[in-house]
Amino acid sequence: MALLQISEPGKSTMPHEHRRVIGIDLGTTNSLVASVISGSPTILNLNNKSNLLPSVIHYSKDNILVGNDAKKLLSKDPKNTISSVKRLIGKTIGDINKDNFPLNLEDGDGVINIKTSIGIKNPIEVSAEILKSLRTVAEKKLGGELMGAVVTVPAYFDDAQRQATKDACQLSGLNILRLINEPTAAAVAYGLDKKSMGHFVIFDLGGGTFDVSILNLTKGLFEVLSTHGNANLGGDDFDQAIVNFLSHKYKLNIKDIEIQSTISILAKEIKESLSNNKEVEVLKVINGKEIQETFTREQFKTLVDDLIKQTIEATKSALNDAKLSTDEIDGIIMVGGSTRMPCIQEAVKSFFKQDLLNDLNPDEVVALGAAIQANILAGNGQEDLLLLDVTPLSLGIETMGSIVERIIPRNTTLPVAMAQEFTTYQDGQTAMSIHVVQGERELVDDCRSLAKFTLRKIPPMVAGAAKIKVTFQVDTDGLLSVSAEETTTNVKASIEVKPSYGLSEDKIKTMLQSSYDLAEEDKNSRILAEAKVDANQLIELTQKALDTDKDLLTESELSQIKNGLKDLINALNSSNKDKIKEATKKLNSQSEPFAAKRMDRSIQKALTGKSINKLEL
Amino acid sequence: MTQNYFELFNLSEKFEIDSEKLQENYRSIQKEIHPDRFATSTENEKIQSMIKSTHVNDAYQTLKSPIKRAKYILSLHKSVEKITLPPNFLMQQMEWEEHLENIEQSKNELAEFKEAISKEYEQCFLLLKTQIDIEKNWNEAAITIDKLHFIEKLLNKIKITLN
Missing domain, CATH: 1.10.287.110 (DnaJ domain)
Incomplete structure (x- = not known):
């Protein structure tokens, strides 16, 4: 009797089998997880109660609480209850105003350290707890291990914040298929649901971040034309405006973490209540002081007027970059819980002089879009849709006089690679330090410092003779990599990378290891299982590629790939993880030119298909 | 590739x-x-x-992008040399810059100026078409590209001032 084949859970090697994938909206205030179930994008609800998981974590020596259970402890145990961690991720202590966070924060090599009663936690670990919690919900609801996830980030997140979010995903044990921008995800959910076409503005005001993106929606292709925003502007700042007003008027000491936390919660309640009521009565005793106020919508609007103006200014900039005027916009999609505020709705409506589209739940639309994109990436869906996104902020390097030389301008379609040549300043200069920055300002100090590299072993020449080519590459996750090379000689120069933000690769590895804490034996069998899955996938896809495109290869190339295949199959039978990995690597490099030729053929096909269609017309 | x-x-x-x-x-x-x-x-x-x-x-x-496209065609036909703009165009540039500074506050004048510069752009564009596609005069085209580049930047400045 033939043996039945059973594949690794969640990592099926069958190409057309449905793959378990999810979309996650990792929000400042709330997080959600969604998946496409029998063709329709669905929010996976938690304990059959709510769709929203409050992005709050409570640490104690007994356990780690996530969500509502943690939220209940916000005012009781503020120092160990972390909310709005998204405002800390990918940042250092110098980037934030400590007074806005009711937590014990301090500088920790490249990250912000949060001091809790059970020790120091960093924002990446805290975010990973939220992700883990969502992952568990999804695995339970979908009935098994996940193949991958699409996680959303604010479009205006810089490279450090994106990288940190990706690290958090890795730490939570999720296989990340793609990071996508929140407004783009919303456009996917909305555009597909309503079959919309044309120029759409996505106005996304969340708990801690603000994005505005302009997209051109056509059949099968959603193209981001421009994006603008502020990664430090959100509903929390509207709360803060109330906090500042109350603490000033009633002379409350917000340096005291407990008082600060109590007023913050009160401010949020006032703000939310004003979305449904024209005025709100407040009567509360804080630290022995009686607070009695009547808040009206008008009064609130005056307090936050400056914040509203900032969102409209960003919208103007996005329109400028997209080379569009307000009357060329076919629809405005409102996303994020903070767009419920009447003052925001009014401002956007009067700027565009048209009604807003808010018929999808503004809390859920991002997660739904992420789920749809995950489904497309996994090859599950029949949905034929390609997203073309852009880089939100210009990328450049520091030159003489602390001036930024831009290499990739903002709103460039991804993936992108651009290079620029630089030269030496002094005779005999053998090293050059390269400082990578992100932002729109001319001076280095006004931009975000991303990394510092040193290019060494430049052959000594007179000043200005060396040609240093610096190449920037941004991938489809919006993540940057930089390389530098001296081009006048054949000497390959070395690069030292020292990221000025975030965690080092080693630190993540140690964190990962300690979080799994697997026995050596388990670890080995896991590595073997993973190597086998990868090898099987490579064999299957290589064979498929040969079936269709064998004619692209010369006889010797073909026999080389066939040998590589045989070797890999033999290695698989040996069940030796090192042999399998080595054979996989070999076959991968042997079929590299094949992959390139196949890609060229795809381009040819894309265009011939077109001309045939035209003939038929 | x-x-x-x-x-x-x-x-x-x-x-x-x-x-x-x-x-x-x-x-x-x-x-x-x-x-x-x-x-x-x-x-x-x-x-x-x-x-x-x-x-x-x-x-x-x-x-x-018309400018990048023109530069690309030139790069396929001639090695890049440093070109110098004719002195009268440099004078013209300064006059335009000065004019923009003077009318910054007036929406009407800005709109008029935008109209005039847009026309300049059109003319340069047509010229480039002839120089590249018909005459294949790469050296003259290189000068026109530089002019077009300046005019495009000026036009952007006017638009930003207008908003």
């Missing part, structure tokens, strides 16, 4: 192009080779799709 950008999009190598066909072909190609199409593929195919997709983006941006 180093395929001619015009060949890539199935266009003839001219300054005057069918921009609709360019966009349509760009989209068709990206739909086939974009990294999102290879998210669960082998490492090899992921890398190759990234390389090709990047190249196609670069080619598209180059051909889409």
